[in-house]
Amino acid sequence: MEQHNADILYRQTNLAFALLDDPRARSWEWIRTHVDGYQKLDRRTIQRDVQQLHEAGVPLVKRDGGVAIRHDDYELAPVRFTPAEATVVGLAGDLGRAGQLAAFARSGWTKLAAAGAQKNLELRDPYASFDDSTILDPATLTTVLKAIRRSRSVTLDYRRSPVDEPQRRSLDPWGFVPLSGRVYLVGFDLERDAPRSFRATKVSAVELSENPIQHPPVEDLFDVVRGSLSKARTDARLLVGEDYHDQFGPAVDGVVELRDVDREALIRAVASTDVDVTVNAPEDVKQDVIALLQEAVHD
Structure with a gap:
């Protein structure tokens, strides 16, 4: 179902x-x-x-x-939030972009999202509580959908993590896949010569090319996304303070051990939490949390 x-x-x-x-x-x-x-x-x-x-x-x-x-x-009046809803938006806070969020709030599509996007700060899986619709760049959607309609390839910048430099990629775009609160751009990566999915919030500077699409879409775009996600899991060890209340799972002697969790969602959850939680391992996850916090401060 x-x-x-x-x-x-x-x-x-x-x-x-x-x-x-x-x-x-x-x-x-x-x-x-x-x-x-x-x-x-x-x-x-x-x-x-x-x-x-x-x-x-x-x-x-x-x-x-x-x-x-x-x-x-299609234009809507400004969206009003209850205090609880405003708290959820505040979690994304500096991780999002007010202008981008406002662009979605003005569109009729917000009604569809509101119909089923119930947020709860007490979710058992706190590192899956972010919704890409709040931070997705409307220009990315518009350009990619135009390319799909015209059967044209695109070039784009893709940043794998906050500490990585953007990579310029060429893509035959096939579509967007929403999955677990995230949106993925799926297509044929012309540099890698294989189907690929990209977290849409990591994509920027999308440009329509003059080249026609040469690789037709596969039958199930969800399979492409699931294949990519299977490589994006991690184990982690968190050090927690006295104010911690099992947000990330049970703590033993101030340590929370996590197994096979979504790497990026964990990074965002740790960066946004208001309790004393730090990443002890792995080191690359720790550095990405630091980079994300620094990016939010600078913005």
Whole structure:
């Protein structure tokens, strides 16, 4: 059931952005051909997705035998947060960018996120509580989706970690995959000559090239992401102070031992926590936490 819901969200996200990128009405056949996730689905399923998007607040209209977004109705009034919600946003704090967050708050897509994005500061897995939608660069989404629609490759900067220099990469883009609060850009890496997924928040300076896409997308983009994530796990040892209350797991003599956790999520959680927690091992995770804190201070 969880995978089924993720598949629906994945294709509906692609559909909303594809329609937003073009003022023209798009036919059901165009959606099936050009929007990832619909290639094997019938018209009835597409119509159901359109109806669900409309009910969620996306201003869709049927015309000219197809469907389009009423762009004039897409802007929303400023989003208001309760004190609890404001606390969650504050956790991301300097890790996000106010301008980028505001850009998403102004879009109708915020309603979709709000419908299912319930945040809780007391989650059992504190290093999975960040949502890429708060810090994702809208320019990255716009340019990549335009490239996919036009079947063109892109060049982009990819920073593997806060302490690494950006790498310039060339990519045949296939789509975006939302998974566990994160968004991944999936495509064929022309330098590596293989399918790759990139955490979308680590991607910047995306430029549309004149080169047509030469590598068609694989059947399941989620498989590409899962393959990449299997290499992004780590063990870690945390040193905790007296004010610690099992946020990262049980402590024994001031030490928390973690096994097979998401490396990047752990780095962000340690950097944002307000209790006395430091990384003792591994050293590379410790240095990335320090670099992330320094970056937040400078910004």
